[in-house]
Amino acid sequence: MARGTTVVHQYLRHDAIFPHVWCPGCGNGIVLGALIRAVHHLGYPKDEIVLVSGIGCSSRMPLYVDFNTLHTVHGRALTFATGIKLANSRLRVIVVMGDGDAVAIGGNHFIHAARRNMDLTAIILNNRIYGMTGGQSSPTTPYGMYSTTDPYSHIEPAFDISEMAACAGATFVARSTVYHAQLLQSLMEKAIPKKGFSVVEVITHCHVQFGRANKLGTHIDMMKRQRDQAVPVEKAQTMSPEELKDKIPIGILTDMVRPVYNEEYENLKKRAGLTN
Amino acid sequence: MTEKEKVIPIKTNAAKEVLIHGNEAVVEGAIAAGCRFFAGYPITPATEIAEGMSIRLPKIGGTFIQMEDEMASLGSVVGASLAGVKAMTATSGPGFSLMQEILGYACMIEVPCVVVDVMRGGPSTGLPTSPSQGDVMLARWGSHGTHPIIVLAVSTVEDCFDVTVTAFNFSEKFRTPVIVLSDEIVAHTREKVALPSADGVTIVNRIRPTVPAEWFQPYENTPGGVPPMAIYGDGYRYHTTGLIHDSRGFPTDKKEEIKTFYERIHKKISQRFHEIQIVKNFFTEDADIIIIAYGSVARSSLLAAKTARQNGLKVGLLQLVTLFPFPRKAVETVLRQSRAVIVPEMNLGQISREVKRVNAKHSAVITLNRVDSDLITPKEILAKIQEVV
Ligand SMILES: Cc1ncc(C[n+]2csc(CCOP(=O)(O)OP(=O)(O)O)c2C)c(N)n1
Numbered sequence: 001m002a003r004g005t006t007v008v009h010q011y012l013r014h015d016a017i018f019p020h021v022w023c024p025g026c027g028n029g030i031v032l033g034a035l036i037r038a039v040h041h042l043g044y045p046k047d048e049i050v051l052v053s054g055i056g057c058s059s060r061m062p063l064y065v066d067f068n069t070l071h072t073v074h075g076r077a078l079t080f081a082t083g084i085k086l087a088n089s090r091l092r093v094i095v096v097m098g099d100g101d102a103v104a105i106g107g108n109h110f111i112h113a114a115r116r117n118m119d120l121t122a123i124i125l126n127n128r129i130y131g132m133t134g135g136q137s138s139p140t141t142p143y144g145m146y147s148t149t150d151p152y153s154h155i156e157p158a159f160d161i162s163e164m165a166a167c168a169g170a171t172f173v174a175r176s177t178v179y180h181a182q183l184l185q186s187l188m189e190k191a192i193p194k195k196g197f198s199v200v201e202v203i204t205h206c207h208v209q210f211g212r213a214n215k216l217g218t219h220i221d222m223m224k225r226q227r228d229q230a231v232p233v234e235k236a237q238t239m240s241p242e243e244l245k246d247k248i249p250i251g252i253l254t255d256m257v258r259p260v261y262n263e264e265y266e267n268l269k270k271r272a273g274l275t276n
Numbered sequence: 277m278t279e280k281e282k283v284i285p286i287k288t289n290a291a292k293e294v295l296i297h298g299n300e301a302v303v304e305g306a307i308a309a310g311c312r313f314f315a316g317y318p319i320t321p322a323t324e325i326a327e328g329m330s331i332r333l334p335k336i337g338g339t340f341i342q343m344e345d346e347m348a349s350l351g352s353v354v355g356a357s358l359a360g361v362k363a364m365t366a367t368s369g370p371g372f373s374l375m376q377e378i379l380g381y382a383c384m385i386e387v388p389c390v391v392v393d394v395m396r397g398g399p400s401t402g403l404p405t406s407p408s409q410g411d412v413m414l415a416r417w418g419s420h421g422t423h424p425i426i427v428l429a430v431s432t433v434e435d436c437f438d439v440t441v442t443a444f445n446f447s448e449k450f451r452t453p454v455i456v457l458s459d460e461i462v463a464h465t466r467e468k469v470a471l472p473s474a475d476g477v478t479i480v481n482r483i484r485p486t487v488p489a490e491w492f493q494p495y496e497n498t499p500g501g502v503p504p505m506a507i508y509g510d511g512y513r514y515h516t517t518g519l520i521h522d523s524r525g526f527p528t529d530k531k532e533e534i535k536t537f538y539e540r541i542h543k544k545i546s547q548r549f550h551e552i553q554i555v556k557n558f559f560t561e562d563a564d565i566i567i568i569a570y571g572s573v574a575r576s577s578l579l580a581a582k583t584a585r586q587n588g589l590k591v592g593l594l595q596l597v598t599l600f601p602f603p604r605k606a607v608e609t610v611l612r613q614s615r616a617v618i619v620p621e622m623n624l625g626q627i628s629r630e631v632k633r634v635n636a637k638h639s640a641v642i643t644l645n646r647v648d649s650d651l652i653t654p655k656e657i658l659a660k661i662q663e664v665v
Contacts, residue, residue: 072518082315083356
C-alpha cells in the first residue's frame, strides 16, 4: 500500500461494511483523502475532531471516518457545529457540505457563521449540481448549463462561494479543485488550525449528473478541465475579467485576523460578572 | 371536599420569594435544571425568555446566542447537547413551525433538549400578542414520520419553573426533546413564587457510558430503551445520523433493524407512562361533572370548579400537565366516573379530540372553545356547567 493510503486506512471505520453512495470516479473520495491526511499531518487526536455534515452525496462523508461524526439535516450543519463549538471550545469542528447544502438551503447559516467569525472550518464540495437528488440545478450551476430542472438551460447567474464567504466575513478562504489534491490538502492544513471561520471550497466533478447533462465526458475529462481551468490566485489577480472567464482561481483568497466569536464571548462572560 | 394533587416532586425547600412573570420563571427553572446553553430568535410572546437567558447565562459560565432563525436556534441547541451541555430554545408558533424538521432529527438521534413554545393565535402571524392553545397537535405531530415526543403544559408562573425543570429531567432521562407549551397569559402574568435554592431542586442527568470504547454501542437496545449517551471528547467516537440506524449508529435498511429502532424509541417512553404522565386532580373523587383542562385555562377551570362546589354541585378538575404521551389512564378514570366532562380550550378542539378518542361512551364530552383572542373565563366555564346540570 502506498504511504498515503496507509494513513487514510488508519482513519477509516472498519467495523462495518457500508453501502457506498459515491459513484465510481466521484471526486468526494479525493476530498476525504485530503482531509484525513491534513488532520494526520496536523497531529490532532481523533477524539478532538468533530466532523459534521448536512445532507447530500458529499455529506455522507462523516460515516466513513473514525472521528466524532454527525450527519445532520439538509442545509443546517453549520448551526449544529456552532452549538458544539460553543459547548466545548477544545473540539475542532469541521463541517462538510455540498454546494446546495451550503449556499441554497443553508445560505443564511453560511453567511452568518462567516459574519460571526465562528471558530469552525467549512469544506464545501462544489460540483455545481444537486448530486443526491439526481442532477437538479444548484446556486452554483453556471448560466447556460443544463440540469434535470433546466431542460431549456439555466437562466440564473451562479454564486461564487469563496467570494461570498470572504464578503460575509470569513477570515480564511481558499479554493482548490480535486485535480489539485496536494494543494487541497495543504489548504486544509492551514484552514483547520485557523482561528475563526475558515472556508475551503473544492471544485469537484459530478460526471454522472452534471457531466452527462452537459456532455462534459468522463470524470477524467472533467478533471482535465479542472487542470486547464485552474489559475493560481496570484496570477488571477493580474488577469482581466475577460481573461478570467471560465477560469478557476485556486489557492488562498483571504487570510486575515478578525475577532473570533468564541473569544469575544469569553470576554463577554467576564463583563457579565463571571468570576472564575 | 378533597383536593388531591399529584405534585411534581422537584422542590424540597423554598428559599426566596420573587415577583416574576411566566417567561422569567422558565428562565429560572431552566437554570436551576442545569441549562447552560440557550439559542433563540426573538418572537412575541416568548422573547423575554431569550432576554433573560442573555443576562443570566454568561454570569454562570453558560452561553447565550441569538441565531439567524429558529432552525439555527434548535440546530445549535442539539449541537450543544451532543457536546454535553444542557440546552434549550424558546419560541412561539411561527418559529415552532420552522423548528419541526430539526425536532424530528432530535427525536431520531435521541438528543436531550427543551423547546418552549409560548403559544399565540395562529396560523401564520395570527394574533401575535394574544393567547392561544392552537399548537397542541403541532407539538405532537408537527415533525414528519413516526416518533414519540413528550409535551408538557404550564398553567401558572410557579408551573413555569417546576415544569421547565421536569422537562429537562425527562429529556435527560429519556434522551428525547421535550416541549413545554406555555401561552401568552401565563407568560406575561406576574405573581409571587417561591424559588427553591439550588440544592432544593432534583436534577436528572443523562447516563454516560462507562464501558471500554470498543464495546460502546451508542444506540444499544437496552431493556429501558435509553442507551447511555457519550458526549464529544469523551473518547467514544461514534456516528450519528438522521437516517434510520442500527445499534452502532450506522445507517441500515435491514427490516429487522428498522423494526428494532422504532420499537425501542417508542418503548423508552411507553414503558414509563406512569412516570411521564403528570396530572393534577382537584375535587375529582366524588365529582360527576369533570373539567379536563391544561395551560392557563386550567386556572379558570379551577376557580369555576371551586365556585360550582360552593353552589353545591359535584364538579372536579383534571388538569393535564403532560399532554403527550396523552395521559389516557387518568382521563379514562374521570370519563368512567362522570356523566359529563367539559374540555375548555383556546382552540377549536385539539385535546378534546384525544378525550373523545379514549371515551368509549362512558361520559358526554362537551367542548368549550374560544379563538377570539380572549382567555376563557371562569364565568364561561360555570355557565357551561350550569347548562350540563
Ligand atoms: C429539507 C430538505 N429538502 C430537500 C431535501 C432533498 N435533498 C437531499 S440532498 C439535496 C441536494 C444535494 O445537493 P448538494 O448539497 O449540492 O450535495 P451533493 O449531493 O451534490 O453532494 C436535496 C435537495 C432534503 N433532504 N431536505
